[in-house]
Amino acid sequence: MKNMDVLHKIKGGLIVSCQALETEPLYGSDMMAKMAVAVRDGGAVAIRSNSPQDIKAIKKAVSLPVIGLYKVEYPDSEVYITPTMREIDTLIEAAPDIIAMDATNRLRPESATLENFFYEVRKKYPDMLFMADCSCFEDAVKAEKLGFDVVGTTLCGYTEETKHIVIPDYDLLHRMTRELNIPIIAEGGIWNTEQLKRVFEEEILAAVVGTAITRPREITRHFISAIHKEQ
Amino acid sequence: MKNMDVLHKIKGGLIVSCQALETEPLYGSDMMAKMAVAVRDGGAVAIRSNSPQDIKAIKKAVSLPVIGLYKVEYPDSEVYITPTMREIDTLIEAAPDIIAMDATNRLRPESATLENFFYEVRKKYPDMLFMADCSCFEDAVKAEKLGFDVVGTTLCGYTEETKHIVIPDYDLLHRMTRELNIPIIAEGGIWNTEQLKRVFEEEILAAVVGTAITRPREITRHFISAIHKEQ
Numbered sequence: 001m002k003n004m005d006v007l008h009k010i011k012g013g014l015i016v017s018c019q020a021l022e023t024e025p026l027y028g029s030d031m032m033a034k035m036a037v038a039v040r041d042g043g044a045v046a047i048r049s050n051s052p053q054d055i056k057a058i059k060k061a062v063s064l065p066v067i068g069l070y071k072v073e074y075p076d077s078e079v080y081i082t083p084t085m086r087e088i089d090t091l092i093e094a095a096p097d098i099i100a101m102d103a104t105n106r107l108r109p110e111s112a113t114l115e116n117f118f119y120e121v122r123k124k125y126p127d128m129l130f131m132a133d134c135s136c137f138e139d140a141v142k143a144e145k146l147g148f149d150v151v152g153t154t155l156c157g158y159t160e161e162t163k164h165i166v167i168p169d170y171d172l173l174h175r176m177t178r179e180l181n182i183p184i185i186a187e188g189g190i191w192n193t194e195q196l197k198r199v200f201e202e203e204i205l206a207a208v209v210g211t212a213i214t215r216p217r218e219i220t221r222h223f224i225s226a227i228h229k230e231q
Numbered sequence: 232m233k234n235m236d237v238l239h240k241i242k243g244g245l246i247v248s249c250q251a252l253e254t255e256p257l258y259g260s261d262m263m264a265k266m267a268v269a270v271r272d273g274g275a276v277a278i279r280s281n282s283p284q285d286i287k288a289i290k291k292a293v294s295l296p297v298i299g300l301y302k303v304e305y306p307d308s309e310v311y312i313t314p315t316m317r318e319i320d321t322l323i324e325a326a327p328d329i330i331a332m333d334a335t336n337r338l339r340p341e342s343a344t345l346e347n348f349f350y351e352v353r354k355k356y357p358d359m360l361f362m363a364d365c366s367c368f369e370d371a372v373k374a375e376k377l378g379f380d381v382v383g384t385t386l387c388g389y390t391e392e393t394k395h396i397v398i399p400d401y402d403l404l405h406r407m408t409r410e411l412n413i414p415i416i417a418e419g420g421i422w423n424t425e426q427l428k429r430v431f432e433e434e435i436l437a438a439v440v441g442t443a444i445t446r447p448r449e450i451t452r453h454f455i456s457a458i459h460k461e462q
Contacts, residue, residue, distance in 0.1 A: 014455050016447075025269035031262070035447055038256035042451025192423055193457030200458055213450045216247075216266055220273025220444055224245050226424030227431055 002127050006046075006065045006097045007150065007183055010206045013045030014196075015067065015185070017210030018058065021050075025217060029057035035214050036062045048187075048208055052094035059095065067131055068096025074109035081133055081154075083108050088121055092128070098150065103132030103143045104159055118146045131185065135159040137175055144182040150205065151176065152185040168199055177203040191222065233358050237277075237296045237328045238381065238414055241437045244276030245427070246298065246416070248441030249289065252281075256448055260288035266445050267293045279418075279439055283325035290326065298362060299327025305340035312364050312385075314339050319352055323359070329381065334363030334374045335390055349377050362416065366390040368406055375413040381436065382407070383416040399430055408434040422453065 016039040020026040026035075029051075036047045036058040046065040049055045055068045070087035073080050082088060082101035091099050101118075102108075108117055121130070132143030133154035140151045153176075157167040165172075167189030176184050186199035187208035199207050211218045247270040251257040257266070260282075267278050267289040277296040280286045286299045301318035304311050313319060313332035322330050332352075333339075339348055352361070363374030364385035371382045384407070388398040396403075398420030407415050417430035418439035430438050442449045 012458075014451065014458065016451055025265055025272055031265065034256055034262065038446075038448040039451045041256055042448040043455040044451055193454055196454055197457050209454055213447050213454070215269075216444050217269040217273040220245065220247055220270045220275050223424055223427050223440055223444070224274040226428050227243075227245065 002129055002149070003097070004129075006129060007205065009065055010045045012200075013206050014043065015046040015048055015187075015206050015208040016042075016044040016213050017048035017187075017208055018214050019048070019050045019054070019210060020215070021071070024215070026215070029053045033057040033061035036064070039213060040064055045206065046097075048100070048210065049096070052090050055091070055094040055096050065097040067098040067100050068094060069100040069133075076111075077109045078106050078159075079104070079108045084110075084112070085117075085120065085124075088125070092125060098129040098131050100131040100133050100152070100154070102155065103139050103148065103151070104135045104155055105139065105142070106159070114142070115146065118148070122147055133187075135162045137172060137179075140176050140180060140182075140184075144180050148182065150183045150185055151180070152187045152208065154187040154208075156188055158188070168195055170198060170202070173199060173202045173204065233360060233380070234328070235360075237360060238436065240296055241276045243431075244437050245274065246277040246279055246418075246437050246439040247273075247275040247444050248279035248418075248439055249445050250279070250281045250285070250441060251446070252302070255446070257446070260284045264288040264292035267295070270444060271295055276437065277328075279331070279441065280327070283321050286322070286325040286327050296328040298329040298331050299325060300331040300364075307342075308338060308340045309390075310335070310337050310339045315341075315343070316348075316351065316355070319356070323356065329360040329362050331362040331364055331383070331385070333386065334370050334379065334382070335366045335386055336370065336373070337390070345373070346377065349379070353378055364418075366393045368403060368410075371407050371411060371413075371415075375411050379413065381414045381416055382411070383418045383439070385418040385439075387419055389419070399426055401429060401433070404430060404433045404435060 018032045018035040032054045040062045048067040068091050070082050079102040129149040132148040132151045134140045135155035143151045157165050183205035186204050190209045191212045249263045249266040263285045271293045279298040299322050301313050310333045360380040363379040363382045365371045366386035374382045414436035417435050421440045422443045
């Protein structure tokens with residue numbers, strides 16, 4: 001049976017994404033576990049984490065729910081957030097509370113459609129909670145129909161068709177909360193407290209902040225770009 | 232001879248403070264060295280760092296100038312940023328480019344005044360650059376007279392007499408830039424890009440951002456306090 005308690009636990013709260021790719025200065029599961037402790041102490045209700053090794057380290061360090069994903073690039077697809085069953089199977093062993101995946105209409109590796117892929121995933125793991133990382137309203141509608149447990153705006157602004165959109169896209173969130181019945185997580189582009197307050201004006205389940213809290217290189221760049229614009 | 236080049240190197244840039252006390256989740260020199268790499272990659276022009284061990288680790292990891300300080304609490308004084316000659320002597324071994332110290336009018340341990348203390352410090356280390364961490368305009372005037380090399384607004388908002396002041400105190404910065412000849416560093420309370428742009432409207436040498444970049448626990452709290460105010 002699905003553990004819907006997890007969704008209640010995160011309701012109204014801030015989920016903090018603790019991620020660093022291999023190319024980043026803070027890369028490493030020990031580092032991410034310390035980050036998770038820091039943001040838990042700061043009041044985060046859940047952690048979003050990439051890769052089985054980071055999820056395991058974080059689950060050892062904190063008892064908060066973890067939204068796990070696994071970023072892997074394949075040569076034949078633009079989908080990199082939990083693209084195939086291989087990533088799902090490996091994630092399951094790390095025991096995240098929710099598994100997030102790309103839920104755009106883009107083809108996955110080996111030309112798999114989201115529909116076919118998620119059908120297999122759900123059959124194999126009927127009791128797991130799955131989060132659909134959507135790029136637009138249509139993605140979210142489809143994710144709800146396919147039986148995802150929660151939808152996020154994660155990929156809005158990050159696909160070819162949405163890269164022109166200024167995020168957070170409050171209109172998208174507004175429409176999703178009005179027209180869907182599935183819980184909605186605001187994710188992407190939240191850099192300051194004003195933006196966070198604004199997304200919580202919509203009837204969302206929770207919001208994710210990542211870069212603005214746990215990626216000091218990008219935060220430094222963000223500050224510096226403000227000075228340089230000025231001069 | 233003093234190495235004034237350091238001041239030229241940081242001119243117009245963002246200094247990032249990478250500090251974690253023993254009570255904080257990210258405590259540790261290895262962690263602070265990684266933070267320093269991250270913020271260097273993000274474009275920081277210098278690092279502000281606490282304790283000889285962190286300074287040594289950071290200097291090994293990055294070639295940026297380091298503003299070093301040493302926080303030690305003494306039972307007989309409220310001054311904790313580089314309070315006595317013991318901290319100065321130990322810092323010198325770690326070879327920071329600038330040493331920062333409390334430059335308020337509060338008595339230091341063993342009832343030492345800033346005047347007497349800095350007279351001894353300057354006599355012992357004539358070629359070192361010293362930054363005065365000030366709480367108000369009068370502190371900065373005195374620091375310039377005493378022969379400090381740079382003054383900062385670090386302690387404005389953090390002393391009994393200034394704890395009511397909303398920081399960054401732009402009026403204080405404005406008055407300092409108009410009435411003093413010594414280079415001025417804006418430090419304290421810069422949480423967002425608007426505040427950073429605003430301090431750079433004054434003729435300052437550089438600005439320091441710390442918590443908003445390198446303390447994920449406090450950034451999380453900052454975001455969460457915004458949601459809770461709303462609800």
